[in-house]
Amino acid sequence: MSVVVLVLLTAGIWIGLVGKEMIVDEPPALCGSRILEEGQTCERYSRSTGETTDSFGAEEAASRQDTAKDVFGWIVVAVGGTLTLAGGALVVMAIKYREDD
Numbered sequence: 683m684s685v686v687v688l689v690l691l692t693a694g695i696w697i698g699l700v701g702k703e704m705i706v707d708e709p710p711a712l713c714g715s716r717i718l719e720e721g722q723t724c725e726r727y728s729r730s731t732g733e734t735t736d737s738f739g740a741e742e743a744a745s746r747q748d749t750a751k752d753v754f755g756w757i758v759v760a761v762g763g764t765l766t767l768a769g770g771a772l773v774v775m776a777i778k779y780r781e782d783d
Contacts, residue, residue: 683776690769698762704755709747711740718743 710717713724718740726736738746 687769687772690765694762694766698759701755701758701762705752709751711743712747
């Protein structure tokens, strides 16, 4: 039982820290697979007409990446917290319902 609890607690804390790093980390400004430098713009084109459908700068590209990264980071933090709470609940249950010898 103690091995399961230690694994759950350790995995939960580690996954939570990975999620925290995802949230705090500064993303690059991506345009497809290309990294935009400050002052450059990204243009998206329609495959059917060849016309420009979207155009944005490096700051907005970084903001778009940051939003997506933050959403997934919070999901990872929630999973880590759930594992940690499950480990804590097992400790409480093991102490509360242990057989007295």
